Amino acid sequence: MERNCYCARPAIRKTSWTDLNPGRRYIICDKFWEPGECNFFEFTNPPMCERSRQIIPGLLRRVNRLEHELGEKKSQEWWMWVVVAACLFVMYCMI
Template identity: 40%
Template sequence: MAMENNGATQVNEQTMCMCGRIAAMRTAWMENNQGRRFLGCSFYSRPDACDYFKWVDPPLLHPRYKSVINGLLRNDNREDVLEKKLQRIVFYHRIVLAMVVLVVVLVHYVLW
């Protein structure tokens, strides 16, 4: 079972939710608790889930911590957006290249 220690919870593999299953470790991303881990019901978001919830990490008390986490999340999101843009550009370049090859082949057959 879980034990309290300086505001954090020590967790072993047998922490159970009220459903009788091993509780799932998750990470909160809401503004007030970003990056903070908690234990919750394994059936979270299902109608038969129990209401088991227990924080594993202590609250982030210093505002700088929240600012750093927000910045990291923004950077991660920017990288995802840039990666998708790059994939889209590569896709369009491949389409244009295929069309050029098709035109060259058609012109070759028409002129010969």
């Protein structure tokens, strides 16, 4: 079901990832943050229980940290293969 905001534009569906409302869905006008424009904002699901609000932000931070570390490891691995290929090329040229 698509809702319109106060200014008759289609409301945009988003998900909050703040510590206070992790995973909570809402709809908002695309002009919400512009001064003097539409201020339509509405949550579309009930708030999570207190325990979920305590656990989810920590889990999200952990996942983000692990994804960052994985990206760094992949970069290190790529550079290692570049060095190995360069060494093999130099050895081949010496033969």
